[in-house]
Amino acid sequence: MSNQLSDRINSLAPSATLEMAAKARELRAEGKDIIGLSLGEPDFNTPDYIKDAAIQAVNDDFNSYTPVDGYVELKEAIITKFKRDNNLTYTLPQIVVSTGAKQALYNIAQVCLNEGDEVILPCPYWVSYSDIVKLADGVPVEVETSIDTDFKMTPEQLEAAITPKTKMLWYSSPCNPSGSIYSKEELRALADVLVKYPQIVVVSDEIYEHINYGVTAHASMAEFDDMLDRTVTVNGVAKAFAMTGWRIGYIGAPAYIARACNKLQGQVTSGANCIAQRAVITALLEPVSRIQYMVDKFRERRTLILGLLNGIEGFKCNEPEGAFYVYPDVTAFFGKTLGGKKINNASEFAIYLLEAANVATVTGDAFGNGNCIRISYAASEEQIIEAISRIKKAVS
Numbered sequence: 001m002s003n004q005l006s007d008r009i010n011s012l013a014p015s016a017t018l019e020m021a022a023k024a025r026e027l028r029a030e031g032k033d034i035i036g037l038s039l040g041e042p043d044f045n046t047p048d049y050i051k052d053a054a055i056q057a058v059n060d061d062f063n064s065y066t067p068v069d070g071y072v073e074l075k076e077a078i079i080t081k082f083k084r085d086n087n088l089t090y091t092l093p094q095i096v097v098s099t100g101a102k103q104a105l106y107n108i109a110q111v112c113l114n115e116g117d118e119v120i121l122p123c124p125y126w127v128s129y130s131d132i133v134k135l136a137d138g139v140p141v142e143v144e145t146s147i148d149t150d151f152k153m154t155p156e157q158l159e160a161a162i163t164p165k166t167k168m169l170w171y172s173s174p175c176n177p178s179g180s181i182y183s184k185e186e187l188r189a190l191a192d193v194l195v196k197y198p199q200i201v202v203v204s205d206e207i208y209e210h211i212n213y214g215v216t217a218h219a220s221m222a223e224f225d226d227m228l229d230r231t232v233t234v235n236g237v238a239k240a241f242a243m244t245g246w247r248i249g250y251i252g253a254p255a256y257i258a259r260a261c262n263k264l265q266g267q268v269t270s271g272a273n274c275i276a277q278r279a280v281i282t283a284l285l286e287p288v289s290r291i292q293y294m295v296d297k298f299r300e301r302r303t304l305i306l307g308l309l310n311g312i313e314g315f316k317c318n319e320p321e322g323a324f325y326v327y328p329d330v331t332a333f334f335g336k337t338l339g340g341k342k343i344n345n346a347s348e349f350a351i352y353l354l355e356a357a358n359v360a361t362v363t364g365d366a367f368g369n370g371n372c373i374r375i376s377y378a379a380s381e382e383q384i385i386e387a388i389s390r391i392k393k394a395v396s
Contacts, residue, residue: 008135016127016366020350024360035387037376038360040176040325044242044294050283057278066271069262070097070250074277077284078250085209085288086220088233090252096261099272101207101236101249102128104261105170108203108232108251109136111260117167122153124327124367126176126205138167142368147318147329151178151369155189162197169194172205173219174212177367177374178327179320181212184219191227201257202231207249208323210240210288213299215321222252229254239323240291241283246276298324301377301384308388309375314395324378327364331371338395346370357390 020038027034069075075095082088098104105128113119115137121129122143130140143161145151158169169190173182182190194200204221212218222231236249251261271277302319305326309315314332333343339356343349347363350373354360364372377384 012135013131017362020354020360020362023354027354027358032358034354034358034360035379035383035390036360037379037383037387038362038374039378040239040323040376041244041378042239042242042294042324043378043380044297046242046246047283047290049286049290050241050243050279053282054275054279057275060278062274062278064274066274066277068266068271069258070095070272071274071277071281074281074284077281078252081284082233082252086206086218086223086233088220088222088228088252091255093255094252094258095250096253096258096265097248097250097272097277098261098265099249099269100238100247101205101234102132103265103269104234104236104249104251105129105203105205106132106135107261107264108234108253108257109133109138111257111264112136112201113138113167116165118163118165119168119170120158120161120166121368122151122157122171124151124175124177124364124369124372125170126172127362127366129170130368133170139165141166144369147316147327147372150318151175151180151327152182152186153190155193158190158193162193162200166197166200168201168203170203170205172207174208174320174322176208176323177325177362177364177372178318179323179325180318181216181321182219183216184223187219187221188224191221191224194230195226198230200230202227203234204231205234207234207236208239209235210291211295211298211324212322213295213302213320218322232257237280237283240294242291242294243276243280243283246273246279248272248276248280298377301379301381302326304381305375305377305384305388308385308392312388312392312395324376326375326377327369327372328375329371330364330373333395346373349373353391353394357387357394359387359390 024034113136232253238244316329350363362374
């Protein structure tokens, strides 16, 4: 009885990545051999030194409610991490720990946006940005980019998208889904536009920060003195530390935004999981080199999957500089008939690959770019080789 539900939930789109994963599970339950390349989840186990810290926390009887904005020791570790890795200086009141970076993003939208406020989203953007903005009664303003510009927004595009209603700019770097990274020079050029509009708050999602292949150094918008007090830096441990299920994210933010997020979170979830928080203290304070083996393996897989996809006529790929996705342009297949089915868009192409090749990907429509599909290479070499072989057969 959907008429008993709120307009808010009835208008909300389900997460496309989770929806595709659910479809893949359904087909597996029917006995089909589905290779899942849709979810953004490392296929590594959480490193032992982090698991040991969690076990120690259990043995030390950490079992009580945690402070809404996180243990002080964890917030101090986050401050150390920001200074060490990003040259950002935050204080304790500027840090808020949440149940995953997704909750952090939701908090930010809820405390910053009023009805009709516009949020600029360079396309492609992470699948949940648009709906998180809409849930806060904001208006997503999509700025189209293409594979030819490495899926990056230019200063000219940013300027053209700004209106009197613009309240925020959200972006991720490294980008999910494209793997593109904004250089410090590119961020400075965007900042030069933003300084003319002091009402605009920037949300810099840096969850893939450490999954960087060394082409473009990681940079943060908050590194610039004239942007620090209007930038919210979002991060977490899910991707680089293989801790997706531990659900810990965090922000470094202007104090007034951090206080507001703390206030909201206190009425919604309260503090994040106590054992996970203790483990994350160790994760952040240990040298980043301890997770380099995962980045090295992702780099090998990137080379593998790009080589295979470039061997399929119709796939147009750029070379991602970070994260663990490829985001090929598949417009060459639009209007064609494959397996008796006419392909009109990326969504139909992704469904075709699931049904005809037994490979789960995600349509680019979910990321604000209908020309592409997202393929995760957080999978074994054997799975990648088999999956791309199936795709090649299905589109030949």
